[in-house]
Amino acid sequence: MLTVDSLSVGFPGNQVLQDVNFHLPQGSFCGLIGTNGSGKTTLLRTILGLVTPDKGKIETGVGGIGYVPQKIQLDPFMPLRARDVVALGIDGHHLGVPLPSPSRRRAVDSMLAEVGATEFANRRVGDLSGGQQQRIMIAHALVRGPRLLLLDEPLANLDIRSVAEVIALLHKLVVEQKITVLLSAHDMNPLLPVMNQIVYLAHGRSVSGAVEEVVRSSVLSSLYGYHIDVIQVHGRVLVVAAVGAEARTTEMAHEPVHVTSIP
Amino acid sequence: MLSNFMINTWTVASLVAITAGLVGFFTVIRGASFAAHTIPLSTFPGAAAAVLLGVNQVLGLIVAASLSVIGINALSRRGQPDVATAMTLVMMLGLGTLCLSQISQYSQQVYALLFGQVFGISQASITPIAVIDIFAAGALLMLFRPLLLSSLSTDLLQARYLTATRLNLAFLIILALASAVALPVVGALLVFSLMVGPASAARNITSRPVLAMGLTVLISLFTVWTAIVLSYVTNWPVGFFVGGFGAIAYSAGRGALRIRRWKPSPIS
Numbered sequence: 001m002l003t004v005d006s007l008s009v010g011f012p013g014n015q016v017l018q019d020v021n022f023h024l025p026q027g028s029f030c031g032l033i034g035t036n037g038s039g040k041t042t043l044l045r046t047i048l049g050l051v052t053p054d055k056g057k058i059e060t061g062v063g064g065i066g067y068v069p070q071k072i073q074l075d076p077f078m079p080l081r082a083r084d085v086v087a088l089g090i091d092g093h094h095l096g097v098p099l100p101s102p103s104r105r106r107a108v109d110s111m112l113a114e115v116g117a118t119e120f121a122n123r124r125v126g127d128l129s130g131g132q133q134q135r136i137m138i139a140h141a142l143v144r145g146p147r148l149l150l151l152d153e154p155l156a157n158l159d160i161r162s163v164a165e166v167i168a169l170l171h172k173l174v175v176e177q178k179i180t181v182l183l184s185a186h187d188m189n190p191l192l193p194v195m196n197q198i199v200y201l202a203h204g205r206s207v208s209g210a211v212e213e214v215v216r217s218s219v220l221s222s223l224y225g226y227h228i229d230v231i232q233v234h235g236r237v238l239v240v241a242a243v244g245a246e247a248r249t250t251e252m253a254h255e256p257v258h259v260t261s262i263p
Numbered sequence: 264m265l266s267n268f269m270i271n272t273w274t275v276a277s278l279v280a281i282t283a284g285l286v287g288f289f290t291v292i293r294g295a296s297f298a299a300h301t302i303p304l305s306t307f308p309g310a311a312a313a314v315l316l317g318v319n320q321v322l323g324l325i326v327a328a329s330l331s332v333i334g335i336n337a338l339s340r341r342g343q344p345d346v347a348t349a350m351t352l353v354m355m356l357g358l359g360t361l362c363l364s365q366i367s368q369y370s371q372q373v374y375a376l377l378f379g380q381v382f383g384i385s386q387a388s389i390t391p392i393a394v395i396d397i398f399a400a401g402a403l404l405m406l407f408r409p410l411l412l413s414s415l416s417t418d419l420l421q422a423r424y425l426t427a428t429r430l431n432l433a434f435l436i437i438l439a440l441a442s443a444v445a446l447p448v449v450g451a452l453l454v455f456s457l458m459v460g461p462a463s464a465a466r467n468i469t470s471r472p473v474l475a476m477g478l479t480v481l482i483s484l485f486t487v488w489t490a491i492v493l494s495y496v497t498n499w500p501v502g503f504f505v506g507g508f509g510a511i512a513y514s515a516g517r518g519a520l521r522i523r524r525w526k527p528s529p530i531s
Contacts, residue, residue, distance in 0.1 A: 088419075
């Protein structure tokens with residue numbers, strides 16, 4: 001469960017979020033959609049408690065929060081196995097060198113099996129593919145059993161197959177364990193089959209609700225402050241934003257891109 | 264080689280090697296090699312000032328190392344860490360040049376500070392070096408998991424409500440202490456190689472973090488002990504052998520990793 005109520009966050013000279021509201025019931029799979037710089041990471045960091053809001057409040061319920069940060073550039077020579085990364089999710093904040101512990105090992109093995117990473121558990125994490133690394137980061141975030149999982153652009157720079165695998169894994173966790181997932185992305189299309197909630201950020205403001213309620217021309221036009229068209233092409237959603245004589249297109253996969261002048 | 268005079272050498276060199284190995288492991292995996300190069304060189308003016316003022320050299324080293332940590336930490340907040348590190352190095356070397364220009368017995372002192380003088384370790388130096396080494400090693404082992412987590416990602420560390428900047432400052436202080444006490448053994452120019460060489464080799468040999476850290480310490484001990492023996496026999500500087508073994512260890516580690524990662528081509 002997650003409730004964000006009238007949240008405003010700003011830095012000197014930059015109001016990032018303004019009066020953001022949404023509520024996610026337990027077991028929601030929510031996409032946090034917006035272009036680069038729209039405040040997605042700030043919102044996630046505020047929910048985590050790493051950024052102090054100017055006003056508003058956040059309720060996360062019980063059970064703690066798991067967090068998968070933006071893509072980590074892993075040193076391929078880092079002496080760290082996939083299972084070590086997951087184990088750091090249990091006690092990475094504790095002091096001292098970890099001592100061998102059967103219960104710790106069982107928890108790590110169980111989590112690795114949960115995310116389908118048993119076969120590469122003992123491989124150097126820097127040697128893994130992008131999709132495999134994301135599985136490990138998800139296992140790291142979930143190994144302490146949080147009820148809310150925040151993921152910051154986990155699909156960025158992944159190939160199509162890895163994107164599908166990561167989304168399928170997250171969907172399985174939502175269905176089987178009733179975890180609430182809030183996943184930031186600038187492309188909503190891969191999430192459409194599994195997402196039951198959406199929070200759309202633009203210009204620091206937000207709209208939220210079911211996908212079909214939010215991704216509509218009237219709603220997004222109101223959010224952006226100018227006319228927006230929502231077009232469906234072969235099952236994919238495209239947003240076309242016209243500003244004066246100039247048109248800007250976003251497939252939600254990219255920032256608004258100047259493409260051509262449309263009379 | 265095992266006379267009373269040499270016992271001091273073996274004792275101090277072993278302590279320095281253990282601490283340098285532990286610190287070096289995190290220096291390498293945190294990508295802090297430039298800081299590990301800068302801080303020992305920045306301690307150089309401290310030693311020169313200690314000679315000039317006639318105070319304990321280890322005290323001078325620690326004061327200079329602390330100043331360099333403060334410099335790196337303060338300047339990093341306002342700009343790029345590598346530029347901040349470089350600026351700290353430049354300022355401290357300038358100060359060292361000034362101090363050295365005031366010392367009359369110039370060449371011998373400079374040589375000892377730059378290249379080390381492990382055979383000249385006095386009985387009185389052992390206790391402060393041992394205390395500082397044990398403190399630095401203990402602090403590093405205590406911070407093992409948070410340092411490992413932040414080496415992976417500072418975001419993951421912050422998500423556990425630990426402050427990355429404070430942890431980095433703590434690491435720099437430990438690095439400064441380890442550098443300060445290693446300087447009389449291997450010299451300002453080659454402390455860096457003792458920290459980076461063994462750790463770079465160990466991380467290529469094993470992917471287990473605790474094992475890699477232990478292996479780093481073993482390679483570091485082997486490097487220092489062998490360097491002392493060869494230096495004793497040949498009368499060549501210890502630093503030369505430490506630097507040489509550092510490079511050999513790194514090359515051997517890369518070779519081991521390449522062999523492990525090698526896969527036969529599917530096309531014969």
